[in-house]
Amino acid sequence: MESSHINPKLRRQKASIDIEALFESIQQGNISALSQAITLVESTAGKDSAFAKAILGKALPYSGDSFRLGITGVPGVGKSTFIESLGSTLIESGRKVAVLAIDPSSSITRGSILGDKTRMEELVKSEKAFIRPSPAGTTLGGVARKTREAIVLCEAAGFDFIIIETVGVGQSETAVHSMTDFFLLLKLAGAGDDLQGIKRGIMEMADMIVINKADGENQTAAKHAKREFQNALHLLPEKEHGWSTKVLTASGLNHLGIEEVYQKITEFQNYTNESGSFENRRNNQELFWLHQTIEDxxxxxxxxxxxxxxxxxxxxxxxxxxxxxxxxxxxxxxxx
Amino acid sequence: MESSHINPKLRRQKASIDIEALFESIQQGNISALSQAITLVESTAGKDSAFAKAILGKALPYSGDSFRLGITGVPGVGKSTFIESLGSTLIESGRKVAVLAIDPSSSITRGSILGDKTRMEELVKSEKAFIRPSPAGTTLGGVARKTREAIVLCEAAGFDFIIIETVGVGQSETAVHSMTDFFLLLKLAGAGDDLQGIKRGIMEMADMIVINKADGENQTAAKHAKREFQNALHLLPEKEHGWSTKVLTASGLNHLGIEEVYQKITEFQNYTNESGSFENRRNNQELFWLHQTIEDxxxxxxxxxxxxxxxxxxxxxxxxxxxxxxxxxxxxxxxx
Structure with missing residues (x-):
């Protein structure tokens, strides 16, 4: 996709990229320019690093004005279908949606999640959506940095709803949690993906738990799982920002419950904006990444x-x- | 106490301590010598540091042969009375008990917990017990290091059951968890110290939860709290070593349920010794402190x-x- 749509002018200048022109294209919402800039940022070639810094420097003042949503769930939970379904709701509401991924397990094979773009057919076709697979990298820190920088570029390109997806390998959920405003945990009723198998600390990170595939015969089990999670959440200490984690059921496939998910996210956004905890969380995240990078x-x-x-x-x-x-x-x- | 019992020979040599003699006294179980060695280790005076290293070097090969129990609980939960009660059971079973404390909040006032030794009247009187308040220090890392070194010295002096107490300020519970074989959380039924108020991550660290003050009219509430904690624990992922956290009720004041606590601890010790996870945990802790110190x-x-x-x-x-x-x-x- 990127190669066929790419602006030939930008391409020719690869040896000496015209940062001004590239950034102008990004700001006009040119997807190819955005892709090229992300590729620069992801590049490990020394010659690209000055360009990457320059384009980030230009984008930075125009970034931040979005809602950043983290989504995690085991393989098979239906993340792609759920994101496709949520994405279409978001676009209908006038949002521009970028979907990025963090998947440290794919550092060798490159892009095991979102790699197969056809899994989000509708979103891929939409002009108001941008989908980018997991960047390659040898360390989670490296992958996380590239993703954080891709967020900046997407925001400068006018995307106001950024979804960061992860399969939850190792510490990747903590990384996603540390770069998003809202953390959504996708679960299945039964099928081994219940409360018992939940990873340590993950429930405490979640701002929302969605029991996916709540359709057909699955609905009773999904309702049961929802109750179980609600009970479990009561046993956890309250979050500092005062938002209590919501549990919903949904079906990405049949587009059921997706509006409610979006509605709750909007509620959260309003709530944390008013209380100041939205900005607070963002600032803490910036300082976290500053010190984390130093310590690493x-x-x-x-x-x-x-x-x-x-x-x-x-x-x-x-x-x-x-x-x-x-x-x-x-x-x-x-x-x- | 230390000053009246101290060996005058050791005292005179303060300017140039006879490490051989001091260590010999420690190995003979001389409490004053042990106290003096811990004071050396805790000292921030440059002239003491070589002596501290020397005495630790001597003690190290004789250390490790004890059971290290961590205890935490909010102020008012009855830690001192519980430890006194458990300590008397331990001594009756032929153990020699050392009680140390980690309390970073007391770095200025020095020794807010265990400072008032009369709170453990019986233990203080026993020759088979050694009680040492929290060392002073400006950082938790510093306090933790001194406590770890005091453990080594106590073990070399023949104490085979070491209790590390903390009030749970900041990260002190994590520190205590990282230097003990067994982590016991002391709770009260009701009184605001229930499941709701529990600190993040603490339940996952606990190998045992004891609802204290389960006496008189409190017994029903304690039983209820016990059930609540048991339910909550079912929702947590299983521990790597396979031991499921036990919940008991006890009364330190009336010495009720204390034998059962000791029995379960012994069960744990046998279980983890057989599976090899006891040694494993110890080794991991050593490497943890090595790398933690480097990183700090x-x-x-x-x-x-x-x-x-x-x-x-x-x-x-x-x-x-x-x-x-x-x-x-x-x-x-x-x-x-």
Whole structure:
């Protein structure tokens, strides 16, 4: 798609990209320009990094004016169909929807989620939607950074509803939670995807739980699961921002309950805007990523030093053999 | 107490401590010598640090052979009375009990918990018990380190049951959880200390929940609370080591249910010893503290640099004003 629609002018200038022209195209909502800019940001080639910085610098002042929705759920829960269904509701309400993905498990195969774009046929066809698969990356931190930067570019291109999808491998849900305004957990009734199998901490992150595939014979089980989740949520401590997690049933396939989902999201948006917790959460997220990046970098620089790599295994062994304390081992590593 | 019993030989040598003699006294179970060694380890005076290292180095090979129990609960839950009651059961069973505390809130006033030793009258009197208030410290990391080192010394002195108490300020419960074999959460029925008010993540850390003050008119409420906690625990994912969190009622004051608490702890000890998860948890804890210390140190060195302190506020502001991205701010700080 990107290659056939791409502006030939932008393409020719690959060796020396005209950032002004590219940014102008992005602001006009040109999807190809947006795609090209995201590719620049995702690029690991050294020559692209100055362009990436320049385009981000231009986009940044125009970013932030969107609602960022995180969605997670195990494979098979119906994420694509749900997002397609929610997306069409959003577009009907006049929103412009960008769908991005974080999937660290696909760093080798590239794009296991959203890779098959035909899974969101309607959204792909719409001019008011933009779909981008998971960026490649060797670390979750790297993937998360690229996704955060893609959000900035999408917002500068006028997308005012950003959906970040993840399959929830490792810490990816925490990463998505740390870059979105609202975190939605998609579940199935029964089928092993019930309360018992829920990942630690995930329920505390969720602002909404949707029992998907609540259609046909599944409806009774879905209602039961909804009650179960509601009971479980009562046992959790209240969130700082005072919003109590909502549990809904829906069918992405049959477009049932989707309007209610959107309505509750709007309620949340109004509620947190009024209380100031919306802006608060955004600011905290910015500072979180600033400090997280610093700490990741400090750690990786430290542990990648050849002298540390030589020493660390030996010291770890000595600690486990009670020859030195963990604290002394740490001191020796830090001194070397 | 320490000063009246202290070996005059040890005292005279304060300027140049005879580590051999001190360690010999510790191994003979001399409480005064143990106290002096812990004081050395807690000391922030530079001249003590070599002695602290030396005594720890001697004690380390003799450490580890104990059961380490973490206890937390809000003020008023009856921790001291519960520990006194459990401690007497332990001593009757032939154990030697050391009670240490982590309370970062007391870093200024020093020793708000366990500070008033008369609160554990019986334990204080027993020769088979050792009670030590919270060490002073400016950071939780510092307090935790001192407590971990005190554990080593207590174990070398022959204490085979170590209780670490905390009031649960900030991250102190996580710290205690990371240095103990078993984590016990003390609760009250009703009185605002019920399921609703429970701190995030704490239930997932607990190996046992004890509803304390289950005596007299309180018994019905305690039974009800017990059922509530049991239901809530069913909703949590199973622990890796396969032990399901037990909920008991007890009365520290009237010494009710304390034998059952001890029995369950023994069950846990046998169970995790057989499965190998006991040793596994210990090893993981050692490596956790090794890496945690490194990371804390890297961070504090970085953030304490004058050039970083000058720059960071400015860059944080620029991030919040959307002048630069969080990632670029991090890069600039790392480069400087």
């Amino acid at each position: 970098q400090l750690k990786s620089e430290f542990y990648n030093r050849p002298e540390i790599q030589l020493l660390i295994e030996k010291l770890e062994r000595q600690v486990l053999e009670k020859k030195i304390t963990a604290f002394e081992a740490a001191e020796r590593l830090l001194k070397s | 140190q890297l961070k504090s060195e970085f953030y304490n640099r004058p050039e970083i302190q000058l720059l960071i506020e400015k860059l944080e502001r620029q991030v919040l004003e959307k002048k630069i991205t969080a990632f670029e701010a991090a890069e600039r700080l790392l480069k400087s």
